Amino acid sequence: MEEKRESSNFIEAEINKDIENNVYEGGRVLTRFPPEPNGYLHIGHVKSIFLNFGLGKKYHGATNVRFDDTNPVKEDEEYVNSILNDIRWLGFQWKEPVHYASDYFPELYEFACKLIRMGLAYVDDQSSEEIHNTRGDLEHPGTESPWRNRFVEENLKLFQEMRDGKYKDGEKCLRAKIDMASPNMVMRDPVLYRILRATHHRTGDTWYIYPLYDFAHPLSDALENITHSICTLEFEERRPLYNWCLQAYDGKEKPRQIEFARLNVTTMITSKRKLRKMVEAKLVNGWDDPRMPTISGIRRRGYTPESLKKFCDLIGVAKADSVVDISLLEYCIREDLKAKVPRIMTVIDPVKVVLTNYDENKIEYVDIENNPEDPSMGSRKVPFGRNLYIEAEDFMETPIKKFFRMSPGKEVRLKGAYIVKCTDVVKNDDGSIKEIHCTVDFDTRSGTPGADRKVKGTLHWVCADTAVDVETRLYDYLISPDDHDDGRDFMEKVNTHSLTVMKSKAEPEISKYHVGDRFQFLRKGYFIIDQDTTEDHMVCNRIVGLRDTWSKVKNKQ
Template sequence: MENPSASSHFIKNIVIEDLKSGRVDHVVTRFPPEPNGYLHIGHAKSISINFDVADEFKGRTYLRFDDTNPLKEDVEFVESIKEDVRWLGYEWDGLFFASDYFDEMYDRAVLLIKKGKAYVDDQSAEEIRLTRGTLTEPGKNSPHRDRTVEENLDLFERMRKGEFKEGDKILRAKIDMGSPNMNLRDPALYRISYATHHNTGDKWCIYPMYAFAHPIEDAIEGVTHSICTLEFEDQRPFYDWVVAECEMPHQPRQYEFARLNLTNTVMSKRFLKQLVEENVVDGWDDPRMPTISGMRRKGYTPESIRNFVRETGVTKANSVVDERMLEHFIREDLKLKAPRTMAVLRPLKVVITNYPEDQVEMLDAEINPENPEMGARQIPFSREIYIEQDDFMENPPSKYFRLFPGNEVRLKNAYFIKCNDFIKDADGNITEIHCTYDPETKSGTGFTGRKVKGTIHWVDARHALPAECRLYEPLIMDDAEEEGDSFLDRINPNSLETLHGFVEPNMKEASGNDKFQFFRHGYFNVDPKHSTADHLVYNRVVSLKSSFVI
């Protein structure tokens, strides 16, 4: 794996100072996703920070599933998250679940009640919301706030036994309804939920709230640096309150960084789930999705994603990163790795009228001119070939150097051909071009007799393999957002274009997630979900060039 310590940032500096001062003598971080959806590119940044920081200081990183809400969680998401973390190149030092600690969390909640720091409230969710106050006005105490310790202990135990309906009662922290930090206005600690948990089954009918469970989990696991995104900054006082008042032997500290935001990209799991459930996309792994599984299926490599998230840096200032920066890193990664090949996406037949009808010759072509060690390949050439429709024009504009009547071009790795005639169908569409070739101009022979200005690609019609090629554009358009628009109104109707063309016959052995550079078209990935030996499907990862510069 690349050296992650090439650049510093404020979290690394904090760790350095903590080790130097003796606050800690080792480093433990954790990546704590909730298993209620698939990981996306924003999670990749959190994964990178947590694992890279621990690796640099020879520490440990845990993968912990914050599974405190059984209504939204599923084993499918647990397994997908594990797969994605490993695919990105990381291996955790311990695998844990919040549900592993439900017994201890319950005991800590009982401790809070005994200390007079928690109480059972009978108010509805709406009543609690209305009495919480605003940023400029204090909240109002619950009429149940001053229940005795004995009454609260009894009610909480009865909540656990399932004697009340969902929403009838909750356990709240007893802090300060007048606090300027609204997160300290008696936040909820436990709620009733009669839902089967993926890990604990029906053992519990009360579940801890995330904000209460999270600091306890960190403390139990010995986490030294609890690294999370900036939206949790206001939660930090409550995080510290839980650790202190629950009398946890280990005291972790929370640090926040700015989350990753990308142009033309939505990373809210709620919105991503909506796209899946309403069949806007082909599942969580649709190549248009910003999920790790979607990016993997599209053709992104773990190296490109790691390099991208590291380049974005670690700061406390929110910003939006141009999606073209992400594309830059996949180009950089693939340009030395991906074999070159030719593919015709919008085929137009060319008949080379002076080429022998029964002849087939094998031509030499480089696999990757930027990496000569990859060697060469051979491609068949015969009388009939396919070229791109855009590479021929009947009446071309000036400075059009591709094929048109009377013009000569070079076929990549082959010969010069000259257009002499063409055929149209009843609707006026050009269906076939007739050309002649010059056998003296074979590529690689050193021919210098004359020059042509245009070089076009092609595939041999007799041997080429049919292929479905999918071209992608952003699924969500930032500039489509207007006041009053719903999320689905921002969907780009042109986010997927499916073309049926041909590829070189040496692509027959390509398998899922093999990557290639299609000459003049871009980098493509064999779709691991839909491609078969009889039906090749390629996803365009990224175009060849961009004006974006780092």
Template sequence: MMTEASETPRTHFIHQIIETDLASGRCQRIVTRFPPEPNGYLHIGHAKSIVLNFGLAETFGGVCNLRFDDTNPHKENIEYVEAIKRDVRWLGYDWGERLYFASDYFEQLYQFAIELIHKGLAYVCDLSVEEVRAYRGTLTEPGRNSPWRDRSVEENLDLFQRMRAGEFPDGSRTLRAKIDMASPNINLRDPVLYRIKHGVIHHQTGDAWCLYPTYDYTHPISDALEGVTHSLCTLEFEDHRPLYDWVIEHVSVPSRPRQYEFSRLNLEYTVMSKRRLTELVDEGHVKGWDDPRLPTLAGLRRRGYTPCAIRTFCERIGITKSEGRVEMAMLENAIREDLDATAPRRLAVFYPLKVVLVNYPEERLEWLELSNHPKDPAQGTRRLSFGRVLYIDRRDFEEHPPKGFKRLTPGGEVRLRGAYVIRADELIKDDSGEISELRCSVDLDTLGKDPQGRKVKGVIQWVSAAHTIPAEIRLYDRLFRVPVPGADGDWRADLNPHALKVIHNALVEPSLAQVEVGERFQFEREGYFTVDPDSTPTRPVFNLTVGLRDTWGRGA
């Protein structure tokens, strides 16, 4: 089920282009595509593209292809392919039978290269990578023609076929387009179309090829072969569009797709570069691609984010050509709104402090009924035991309270959530001077109501000593300390050392004993949490998804 926002997407410039193209008859059916390279896990930036491409296809009654750009096998593997498919499905989208790989077209791409050679528009070049770069020129100086640019068609065909046969070592020869070495657009200065790569086992084609096409050559042809009408990509590909159009114009592909660019997602307090994300994983700064501190979709899923919240976030940030940074608070607000409406409420004590209710009968044990959600009666209720010995959170008691403290103090009263009002009468300290126990009195006439003539302002969480279970709580925060990591130098130096804090001895109510991985709850007065895969039946592990409010930078 899509969110309301995704069912009625905002009108943006690409939306308007498609409306115009349909009205003019340029295309009868919209075909978009999401073309990830399987060299890492998807992140929240990819979600923007997924929501855009699949969302537009859905809005206009078209289709969206999932196509893997697998032309660089040194960095790709099947693990990433499966992870990407899993993430796209998790977001709520289905490509049906329209799953493709660029490698599906390797033979056709090769034949189109032969066509370019026959037309005198491609040649085999013997310059090394460094020499190609030197010959290319600069932004202010034109490039120089390769010494091999004027080889005959016959010689180019022979050499290219021998390149495919594996006769030449890596880096010794490339196939280049013959365009214009003086073009102001460096991408048109005879770009490389094919390079030699030996000793690679491709996850789809095995060792069948030692000759691999470049992305700039493969992408437009793949779009054309699949009948893509609108090829949507981020702004860094804007300067590549003339090459995209050149390739489409000069080979006999069956359709003429058009490329349009939009701004990528730059999110504060994290990095969106696959290279940097890979370094974070490989260098051990995080614990794998699904670490909840990462902006990967796998990490966000493990942290407790919902597909609905991510789609809503992507709709809200919109589609423009303006580069900028999106506040992390926008993403956090999207999940907070979603979970506020859907997450059942539960009681948890992170730092347990023993409370003995001295006037409560030792043998008495009663069962209280608490609502699962204060705004949604349909979620029902659950029963909690209440007895003489309880645990409250140590932070909810202050021997010397600061001004404005509304929780438990010596001689003061608070209400236990869904239960009675208690008063702190005596505190017990251990040999180190730390408070080890509170002795309180309970007003048994206050279940569900305030005492006559007085208003109790504080409400705190609690668990019964008779029925509670131990739990581990993982408190996640922003991955970096600053909005733009690396702006002042080494981005690693901006990592937040407090991005993860683990509480090993928390106590939670017994209804949380039999929970499923991925279930989400609001721990009252603490935040929204999800069940981590590390959980066991006797010791659940909960990850902080987001706090009840934005407290970043406020010392809360």
């Protein structure tokens, strides 16, 4: 007796029904991921990748990658390579070989000819503007084209001439012959093929006509023996056209389309057109800029595949569109990193501290744990001396109420070392702080009996004599978390101050790490060593700060 399959979402429930009813021979499951190579993938595609490849794996099937390369004007091999790299980085392997809609151009042309012979398609001489103006609206039926009832032989001849390059771009097109009065606007004789003189990244100048996605997609699915075509919700109204196009296919098993809600995240733009616009306007430094919501940007920012999977698992698969708060994504990366990356001390915005009663020539080493969440990660020796750096924000000359960090006359503990007391502030001519003078209570070193003496503030620090220079890049959101549609173009809303570059100081431990290594800068957030790092210049991107708003919301709920 076959084991009953449990479904965790409505798509799996549908697949389980198909298996039980033997809709596809042997209960096989073959999904596909069909990106258009006209830009880099973004956070919205992450959900689709995990869903499609996850279904293939769960049902002991597979997942095809098929590039929807039917619009040569916007497509490029660079995008193909980036997409394949993104899929691999997320931990998936497609069923070989990689497919392209352009692989099927000859078959798709023959399918179109078959629809013409069936009386289901015709060549239209109207312009795209005329077609748009005669579609009608939800209250009025469309107007039939004057060329809708051409004879089959004439349509075949004209379509052949379109393929041979006899006509100019836009002079003719091939339309489905369905119903100009259909309540579903998609079914009002949609265009199946258009004339387009453009060099294709794979087929060169072989073709003068290219199929539309709505025609190429279902028939490519059928040719690849796809069982379940998982699409985002905006394709729901196009499902009747998906099924209609399959009339041209004679195979016994035909794919079925199932829709799910796409992923929208606050502060993140999920439109390749808009992302390209930002890249071209140089508002960001390329598609993989760590501020970008592209998978390449998210990877360079320091997110992990595991954190993205956790994010998708928490969201789930739903039928209704919604917007997910960015704080949930940030929660997932914190949860993933907090117990598995080391912690080191780095002062992002340094101000100098001089310990006036400490020997000028002395350097001692204090013992600091690498990660208190995981004692097995051990500890390290950190140099400590007379001259230190602390965060500028950790000092306030005239402290506000409940300010428990360094201020004149107050004591604080330096992490892993001593309690110190601020005695003086030395300023530059412009009034800015040059250095802070403190005295050390030598009886309070960590690990000694005097360490039990309590003070309210504990600061991280870096020894100035052994400090490593680090360029730290702090990122803000490109779009405000509370953004709403106010009629302005999105380019007007982009935060042009979303990157802050700081000259920081780190303990020498950081020199042991390499590009791609992650760690927590104590009290400042999680960071990754960026690819811009050279032998003489270390660059670190802040992945996320330590403040976890999502877990607070979750705990309240």
